[in-house]
Amino acid sequence: MNKSNKALIGGIAVGLAGLAIARYVRDCNSGNKAEEIWTTANIPDLTGKVIVVTGANSGIGYEAAREMARKGARTILACRSLDKARVALEQIQSEIAGAQVEIMGLDLASQQSIRRFAYEFTSRYDRLDILVNNAGIMWTPYSKTEDGFESQFGTNHLGHFALTGLLINHLLKTPGSRVVNVSSIGHRNGIMDFDNLMFEGGNGYSRHGAYSRSKLANLLFTDELERRCRAINADAIAVAAHPGGSNTNLSRHVENLWFVRILRPLLEWMTQSPAMGALPTLRAAVDPAVRGGQYYGPGGFMEMTGYPILVQSNAASHNLADARQLWSVSEELTGVTFEVFDERTNKYQGVTR
Numbered sequence: 001m002n003k004s005n006k007a008l009i010g011g012i013a014v015g016l017a018g019l020a021i022a023r024y025v026r027d028c029n030s031g032n033k034a035e036e037i038w039t040t041a042n043i044p045d046l047t048g049k050v051i052v053v054t055g056a057n058s059g060i061g062y063e064a065a066r067e068m069a070r071k072g073a074r075t076i077l078a079c080r081s082l083d084k085a086r087v088a089l090e091q092i093q094s095e096i097a098g099a100q101v102e103i104m105g106l107d108l109a110s111q112q113s114i115r116r117f118a119y120e121f122t123s124r125y126d127r128l129d130i131l132v133n134n135a136g137i138m139w140t141p142y143s144k145t146e147d148g149f150e151s152q153f154g155t156n157h158l159g160h161f162a163l164t165g166l167l168i169n170h171l172l173k174t175p176g177s178r179v180v181n182v183s184s185i186g187h188r189n190g191i192m193d194f195d196n197l198m199f200e201g202g203n204g205y206s207r208h209g210a211y212s213r214s215k216l217a218n219l220l221f222t223d224e225l226e227r228r229c230r231a232i233n234a235d236a237i238a239v240a241a242h243p244g245g246s247n248t249n250l251s252r253h254v255e256n257l258w259f260v261r262i263l264r265p266l267l268e269w270m271t272q273s274p275a276m277g278a279l280p281t282l283r284a285a286v287d288p289a290v291r292g293g294q295y296y297g298p299g300g301f302m303e304m305t306g307y308p309i310l311v312q313s314n315a316a317s318h319n320l321a322d323a324r325q326l327w328s329v330s331e332e333l334t335g336v337t338f339e340v341f342d343e344r345t346n347k348y349q350g351v352t353r
């Protein structure tokens, strides 16, 4: 067994012990106080809103997209596999009569695909109320995206960074718009190392290290985007959410490892359904009480399960210098610049270009 697998087993063992305790405590105590029970019944009418959910064919994204469609939103399922997207679309349409749902191709591991999606979307729609940056991969072996980015960082962070940048003008012209970035409890293990941001050549790579870094990046990006929105007095906010532990397809890249196969039933027992896991994302996306920069997660023990409440991410996720550096590195790597922020900031300061 190599060093990376040993570390992964260790990480999973510690995680499972935590989960078992969490489950035990949850079963003894419902987790949330009565006034904290926020469910899909709290979702307001979304008629007239245009919403994009990335990775909407599966897990959290599917659940969130379906519930927003149920409330009348025109919901775009942005998926890398159109076949899978079609299945999701048909499921939603069979469940919700008249649902305004459509599918569009989006591969976040391809800057070309992201640009194609943004072009198609902005040609067809003149507003974007909610962008849910949900899609993600976890614990993949070392690999690179089409553009040479380490896959987890490239997909989970850089893909969404570029997508948001290409859609920012639509977001800014839509009253009360939101960007929701889906992070993870795993951000707490993330370390930003700008000297080896993408584990060049596999150097220092570990599956969980790269995943945690990408999820920390989701939060740094949220903070910096929110700061920039405030700097130009935008009527748009950036928020974050995490689903706790939810039984989805996310663990597919470690599914074949022997210890994961053995632990699978235990994992299913200890985590919550995708429908519950989607509630923090939904709350961040639609609750009128949500404010820019906030982070929502399950209210139960260790934020693993339960109904969504306002939670706190760690200090590293609010590191201003890291957020700024990540922003400029992400602009350089993707070639997507959020020019509107510089232009409008300069205008407010009376600077003419």
Ligand SMILES: NC(=O)c1ccc[n+]([C@@H]2O[C@H](COP(=O)([O-])OP(=O)(O)OC[C@H]3O[C@@H](n4cnc5c(N)ncnc54)[C@H](OP(=O)(O)O)[C@@H]3O)[C@@H](O)[C@H]2O)c1
Binding pocket: 054, 055, 056, 057, 058, 059, 060, 061, 078, 079, 080, 081, 084, 106, 107, 108, 109, 110, 134, 135, 136, 137, 138, 155, 182, 183, 184, 185, 242, 243, 244, 245, 246, 247, 248, 249, 250, 251, 277
């Ligand atoms: N489940 C949990 O316990 C948990 C915990 C913490 C955080 N999260 C976060 O929740 C989010 C959703 O994950 P999930 O649990 O719902 O997992 P999931 O069921 O595996 O869904 C992930 C979605 O992302 C899509 N995706 C992956 N790579 C993509 C790419 N290159 N371009 C476009 N879409 C891509 C997948 O498409 P395919 O179906 O085609 O692969 C799928 O639709 C992720 O950001 C994850 O990090 C989940």
